[in-house]
Amino acid sequence: MIRVMLAEDQGMVRGALASLLGLEDDLEVVGEAGDGDEAVRVAARVRPDVALLDIEMPGRDGLSAAPGIRAAAPGCEIMILTTFGRPGHLRRAMAAGASAFLVKDGPAQELAAAIRRVVAGERVIDPALAAAALGADPNPLSPRECAVLTAGAGGATVADISAALHLPEGTVRDHLSAAIGKVGARDRSEAVHAARDQGWL
Numbered sequence: 001m002i003r004v005m006l007a008e009d010q011g012m013v014r015g016a017l018a019s020l021l022g023l024e025d026d027l028e029v030v031g032e033a034g035d036g037d038e039a040v041r042v043a044a045r046v047r048p049d050v051a052l053l054d055i056e057m058p059g060r061d062g063l064s065a066a067p068g069i070r071a072a073a074p075g076c077e078i079m080i081l082t083t084f085g086r087p088g089h090l091r092r093a094m095a096a097g098a099s100a101f102l103v104k105d106g107p108a109q110e111l112a113a114a115i116r117r118v119v120a121g122e123r124v125i126d127p128a129l130a131a132a133a134l135g136a137d138p139n140p141l142s143p144r145e146c147a148v149l150t151a152g153a154g155g156a157t158v159a160d161i162s163a164a165l166h167l168p169e170g171t172v173r174d175h176l177s178a179a180i181g182k183v184g185a186r187d188r189s190e191a192v193h194a195a196r197d198q199g200w201l
């Protein structure tokens with residue numbers, strides 16, 4: 001029996017996934033979480049074989065939670081299931097050690113088959129997304145610039161970002177300015193939007 005954990009912030013979607021996977025004779029949903037922080041805690045408790053993670057979740061997203069899940073449940077395979085198939089997200093997922101990257105509009109049977117393939121040691125990537133990623137521009141932002149943009153995405157002030165990231169305010173301004181320039185945006189809000197569209201955040 002393959003033990004699966006689901007991390008998805010939309011309860012109805014999570015319930016539907018659990019029901020569909022529960023119909024498979026060799027799959028068992030052993031844990032569910034509504035955000036990335038909860039996913040790490042659940043993984044430590046239930047030790048799944050596979051963690052099926054959404055990217056867009058409140059707090060720690062699926063990509064950020066992946067390393068914590070692998071640390072909490074060694075040997076757990078990470079599968080990313082997302083609505084938004086962005087090349088930047090695929091690159092981040094692979095860097096985080098994900099074994100699969102799939103979009104949510106695929107048939108349920110394909111998801112079950114992908115889980116089995118991942119447990120067998122294969123890497124499973126949505127073909128259209130893989131092709132798009134090959135032609136996509138690499139992320140020009142440094143990890144610190146990504147962190148500063150993410151921290152400021154909700155309209156936080158420079159002082160708020162400084163306190164959250166333990167950086168001097170001048171350094172925060174420098175990183176914001178550099179990020180805005182690199183993505184060709186006019187301001188911070190536009191830079192966040194552009195970076196998210198590319199899957200860099």
